[in-house]
Amino acid sequence: MTQVILETKRLTKEFRGFTAVNEVNLQIQRGHIHALIGPNGAGKTTCFNLLTKFLNPTSGQILFNGRDITADKPAQIARQGIIRSFQISAVFPHMTVLENVRIGLQRALGSSFHFWKSNASLNRLNDRAMDLLAQVDLTEFAQTMTVDLPYGRKRALEIATTLAMEPEMMLLDEPTQGMGHEDVHRVTELIKKVSAGRTILMVEHNMKVVSGICDRISVLQRGAILAEGSYAEVAENPQVMEAYMGSTSAELEGAHA
Known part of the structure; x- marks a missing residue:
């Protein structure tokens, strides 16, 4: 099996003459x-939406496991x-934590939202839900x-619900956005933990998170790949530092220090 699990070839998305993603070639390594x-407006979200099929490309190809x-x-x-977390795994606020994960397990079994099933039938999923x-x-x-959860x-529950789908590849959209320091650390450690045996692609603004757990980074600017490599x-x-400018470049330097 090839080491490349997800690949794009000249992936492009145009909106009424504006090129948001411009001939992007990505190779995501398995594991x-x-x-x-x-920086803002670089095309990260559009690229992510193309990869998760929430948008269709204007041109180019997306390959998963060679297909x-x-x-x-x-x-x-x-x-x-390929499971997109924090999007399709949105939690149900007025159900318990256990019930939310059980719904994820039902999705994986192809029996989504069979709320009319007996409690005995659903309770059979409890052991696996508790394990998650x-x-x-x-x-x-x-x-x-x-x-009532903080x-x-x-966010940890959303990860558990995503894991219930048994993903080979998880795509995480801003997993630590809006969090305090303690929660950022907790979720970062969780991502590291659940990455065992699977591939993770994430859009993330927090450079300390990126520097701590990522094997490889692709930097986008104006819809194109500006640089790629380790943190x-x-x-x-120098091009990355110039693209980020000001406070964000200071973040880059601080996380690298």
């Missing part, structure tokens, strides 16, 4: 944590093992209503 970073998935729908790529909660340090919150714990390599790239 890596790979980050997409870049062309350019024309596939989000549900089709989910069945192949243990992986993200939420065992003690199993019977807590999700609406923000960082909700140390991109942090020392």
Whole structure:
């Protein structure tokens, strides 16, 4: 099996004459944590939406495990093992933490939202659900209503719900956005923990998160790849420093120090 799990070839997206993503060639290595970073307006979100099939490209190709998935729908790529977290795994606030993970397991079994099933039938999923909660340090919150969870714990629950789908590749959209320092550290450690045996692609603004856990980084600017490599390599790239400017370049230097 090839080491490249996800690849794009000249991936391009235009909106009424504006090129948001411009002939992007990406190669995501199997088993890596790979980050997409870049200044505001660089095209990260558009690129991410193309990869997760929430947008269709104007031109170019997307390959997963060597198969062309350019024309596939989000549900089709989910069945192949590409799961977008924090999007399709949105939690149900007025269900317990355990019930949310159980819904994720039902999705994986193809029996989504069979709320009319007997409790005995659904309870058979409890052991696996509790195992997933243990992986993200939420065992003690199993019977807590999700609406009552702190923000960082909700993100951990979203990871557990995503894991219930048994992804081969997880795509994380700003996993630490809006978090305090303690929650950022907790979720970063969780991402590192759940990356064992799978590939993760993430869009992330927090450079300390990126520097701490990512194997490879692609820097976008004006819709094109500006630089690619390890964190140390991109942090020392003069073009990257110039693209970020001001406070964000200081973040790059600070995280690298």
